[in-house]
Amino acid sequence: MNISLLRHIVLLGCLFVSALMQIHGASLTFSGISRTALSETPNSSSGLDAIYVLPTVSNASASYKASTQNVKWLKWGMQGAAYATEIPASNIIKSGNSYTLTNIEGNCGYTIEDGSSIHYFWIVDYSTHPYSVSAVHVDDDSDCAMTSLRTEGTADRIFYYSINARAYEIDRDIHISYLTLKSDSESFTFNQVTTDESVAYINGSIHVPSPLCDTYFKVSGDKFMSAWGVPMECISGYYNTSSVEAIVNVMQEERENDNEQSADMDDTALGGSAPCDISMKAVVSDAAIFHEWQITSDPSFNDVLLRATELDYTHTFSEMGSYYIRFMCADASGKCEWYSDTYTVFIGESRLLCPNAFSPNASPGVNDEWKVSYRSLISFECYIFNKWGVKVAEFKDPAQGWDGKYNGKFVPAGVYYYVIKAEGADGVKYDLSGDINIVNYK
Structure with a gap:
């Protein structure tokens, strides 16, 4: 595979990046943690440079590489950056152009003033929002459209706040997978497929579209545990569906x-x-x-x-x-x-109209067959006679007609007679008779 293409695929496929990722030209690095700090992309309206999710903030330190010698750290909470308080310089270790804050706190925001530049970060302490889902069961109150899953354990909502105190939620990307049937109108069949639903959090219950076949439900997550190499999953008992389609x-x-x-x-x-x-x-x-x-x-x-x-x-x-x-x-x-x-x-209502002339064997395809014009006839009988009363044709389908032949040969030009008995879908009965003139005979 082309190396540049491979790099592009890896770049697109990465859900997380390390804490060294540069966002708006500024980043933090972390030490004192057992697992990698994970970076989330903040909402573009939040004013944040980056969001970091740490497995725990216990004994953790955060470092910032400055571009000036005039650096301040400030801390703020859900009230927004306007209410930030400056962190004493005694809590910050300076080494060259690196400024390290020891004993950081989680679930709060940090402002770093670097000369005329200001950067904003939010740090999430994952240990206060652990993924603890250990079992899943199908609830009895599931209905035909939605299935309710009850979990043992939770994965509660994780919020961060903008510099203007607006709350945003981090999607934990928890997956619920199970079998169902997918309709294929072209082949006119149902095919069994695995479907995957995603939820941002779990607070004791999950609601997913009801499956169209019997299945197990698997709950796995969250994306942070997966990124740290310890994915969690649990599987329900076998579920017999009642949903139909x-x-x-x-x-x-x-x-x-x-x-x-x-x-x-x-x-x-x-x-x-x-x-x-x-x-x-x-x-x-x-x-x-x-x-x-x-x-x-x-x-x-x-x-x-x-x-x-x-x-x-x-x-x-x-x-x-x-x-x-x-x-x-x-x-x-x-x-x-x-x-x-x-x-x-x-x-529609019935109709029956009879022509009075045609010209067989004159211009093929042009008025060379005698046919009634009709609609909604449920019974039909037509008999055609010559002037001596000899029956030369009969048919019981109004779509059919007379080609002007009798015993395989064209009859002479002249006047012939039809008798029709029919009934319409509207109950109208037809009892018709009349002349047929054969003209332009060759």
């Missing part, structure tokens, strides 16, 4: 009939002309024991017309009106339920 797909089986009219409806709605076949498909997560498709004419689903328990189901809509479809699933207890979006199906 589904992947659904609702599609209309399209018909490419050039003589079928569409209905005036919302672009998001399915349907149009009856009979309309709607295909429904669902995949459910592990805990979903009960599932059904629901179809109704009531958008609030108070009165469900049809329930189908199949995951894959096709329904034919053959009556005019607006219908609503949704999918639901639930766990064995019925406590956890999941509902899909609602899909609207609109079936």
Whole structure:
């Protein structure tokens, strides 16, 4: 690997830097501690040059390399740097351009005046905020959406203060990892994955999105203990999930009939002309024991017309009106339920129009077939006769037509007669008859 690229990766991947890191051109070094002092980047509005987290301040000293011979140390707390008090020179050891403060205190701020330059630091005593989480359990009050984890031990909030006395929190970056299912709409499957949630602190309980499969919960942290090489982790007992979810797909089986009219409806709605076949498909997560498709004419689903328990189901809509479809699933207890979006199906009123002329074998593809224009017909019969009453054609699908042939040959030009019996999705019955003129015959 390219050396410069490797250095770049290391730089980006480092969560912590040593106490020698330069921030705003100033830094502190520490002695008398058993583990490395860790540096946190302060909020840009805090006015701080750096934040240091020490495992303990007991017997710790902080050193500053000055650029002038006129150096003062001041200490302040949550009230801000305006209330800083100067530290007596007797507490500071000078060696060359290095000024060392012995017996430092934690959870407070320090101001260093170096000639005309002023630098601000905050020191955290980690021993007053130890990570003590030793066990984790799933609480009984967990629900379908969120799982409550109860911990033995805590990792309380760590605050630092700006020079203007504003409180900021340090993220301890505690991780909760567990198995769940992730939906893949392209492959139409649920895949088991490990998910990782992060919290800034723990105060006896944690709330995470409920898993979609049975799992253990692992709590690990915090980032300071990990950086010091002593990561802490604990694992819960095995948890049986009750949370449910589904992947659904609702599609209309399209018909490419050039003589079928569409209905005036919302672009998001399915349907149009009856009979309309709607295909429904669902995949459910592990805990979903009960599932059904629901179809109704009531958008609030108070009165469900049809329930189908199949995951894959096709329904034919053959009556005019607006219908609503949704999918639901639930766990064995019925406590956890999941509902899909609602899909609207609109079936328009019926129509039937009959042309009175066509020209077979004249201009191929141009008015060379006799077809009705229709919408929402659920039954249809058409018979065509010549002037002597001989039936020359019949069909029972309104999408079909007559090509002007009888027994495989084009009939002579002239007048023919149709008789149609049909019924619409709106209950309208059609009993039609009329002339068909064959013109421009070759």
